[in-house]
Amino acid sequence: MSHPHPRPNVLAIPPYVPGKPPAAAPGTTTFKLSSNENPYPPLPGVIEAATRAVETMNRYPDMGSSALYDALAARLGVPAGHLATATGSVALIYQVLAAFCEPGDEVVHAWRSFEAYPIAITTAAATSVPVPVTTDGRHDLAAMLAAITDRTKVVMVCTPNNPTGPAVTQAELDAFLDAVPPHVLVVVDEAYVEFVRMDDAVDGIATYRSHPNVVVFRTFSKAYGLAGFRVGYAIAGEPIAGALRAVSLPFGVSAVAQAAAVASLAAEAELLERVEELVVERARVVEALRDQGWSVPEAQGNFVWFELGERTASFAVAAEAAGITVRPFAGEGVRVSIGEVEGNDRLIAVAGEFLRG
Numbered sequence: 001m002s003h004p005h006p007r008p009n010v011l012a013i014p015p016y017v018p019g020k021p022p023a024a025a026p027g028t029t030t031f032k033l034s035s036n037e038n039p040y041p042p043l044p045g046v047i048e049a050a051t052r053a054v055e056t057m058n059r060y061p062d063m064g065s066s067a068l069y070d071a072l073a074a075r076l077g078v079p080a081g082h083l084a085t086a087t088g089s090v091a092l093i094y095q096v097l098a099a100f101c102e103p104g105d106e107v108v109h110a111w112r113s114f115e116a117y118p119i120a121i122t123t124a125a126a127t128s129v130p131v132p133v134t135t136d137g138r139h140d141l142a143a144m145l146a147a148i149t150d151r152t153k154v155v156m157v158c159t160p161n162n163p164t165g166p167a168v169t170q171a172e173l174d175a176f177l178d179a180v181p182p183h184v185l186v187v188v189d190e191a192y193v194e195f196v197r198m199d200d201a202v203d204g205i206a207t208y209r210s211h212p213n214v215v216v217f218r219t220f221s222k223a224y225g226l227a228g229f230r231v232g233y234a235i236a237g238e239p240i241a242g243a244l245r246a247v248s249l250p251f252g253v254s255a256v257a258q259a260a261a262v263a264s265l266a267a268e269a270e271l272l273e274r275v276e277e278l279v280v281e282r283a284r285v286v287e288a289l290r291d292q293g294w295s296v297p298e299a300q301g302n303f304v305w306f307e308l309g310e311r312t313a314s315f316a317v318a319a320e321a322a323g324i325t326v327r328p329f330a331g332e333g334v335r336v337s338i339g340e341v342e343g344n345d346r347l348i349a350v351a352g353e354f355l356r357g
């Protein structure tokens with residue numbers, strides 16, 4: 001035909017549904033609990049560092065993000081060469097596929113899991129191999145192992161799993177990694193690692209050190225409260241980290257984002273105090289929901305999952321009416337972020353009313 005055609009895989013890319021901002025209802029406070037954001041404002045040092053960086057907007061950012069690499073290397077106790085920063089860890093998902101997958105190669109991942117996975121996999125013209133999570137929202141690592149074929153290049157392990165909530169244990173991950181062929185790259189997506197409070201939690205750093213086929217993804221978007229600035233990073237051995245840097249968009253992470261991330265690492269104690277408050281709120285919400293009769297899967301991120309099937313849309317409408325915006329997954333369930341205390345209270349109230357009918 002007489003016009004340019006994108007590659008067929010481009011037409012097959014599923015849409016990303018962003019968490020909606022709350023509809024403004026006059027006279028009422030609304031709460032956006034749809035995108036797993038940190039509800040707290042940035043710490044003062046972060047705003048000042050970002051503001052200083054704003055003044056350099058006529059210049060390209062430091063392409064090597066050297067201050068950020070140095071700060072991360074010091075914080076994590078890893079060589080800077082084992083790191084790759086990117087515009088959010090979503091960008092790292094694209095980069096890992098660009099660096100490791102030929103068209104048609106298979107990528108195994110849990111499902112329902114992070115909705116960016118099938119989008120990025122389809123974009124890369126790779127083949128998505130979704131493996132259903134268990135009825136309690138956990139990764140079925142045995143089934144994921146069984147799904148690995150000769151064509152498998154990458155396996156995504158999302159822990160804690162967005163949107164269902166549970167995290168894998170180190171013992172589960174170790175057993176899985178022992179069985180995965182060494183040429184298959186295993187991504188451990190730890191976007192919510194700071195919120196994990198469990199026995200035998202995964203130690204991503206120790207895991208990448210002992211496994212040359214493991215890459216850990218982390219982000220400043222969730223616990224660190226910098227979702228709007230787009231900064232994520234990968235931790236892996238030099239060959240993997242180097243490949244991720246090689247395929248990155250030049251000058252992707254802005255100077256403002258670099259400065260804010262470095263300042264956030266410097267203010268880590270205060271930031272993690274706020275994370276602890278969210279963890280306490282999470283426990284309060286989960287307990288209240290279970291008391292009401294909901295079977296909420298183990299929540300290790302900053303969100304809770306309601307498996308609702310056909311009632312998904314009506315729950316989202318009820319939440320909206322109560323001034324909280326949630327993230328519905330049509331026909332499956334609703335994910336609700338842990339936010340401000342008042343927003344969480346409204347969630348508990350709405351959930352209780354919903355059960356009563």
Ligand SMILES: *Cc1c(COP(=O)(O)O)cnc(C)c1O
Pocket residue numbers: 036087088089090091114158162189191218219220221222227230231232
């Ligand atoms: C939010 C999220 C990310 C990444 O977010 P960025 O803002 O792109 O860093 C990655 N993985 C999972 C599972 C997430 O929920």
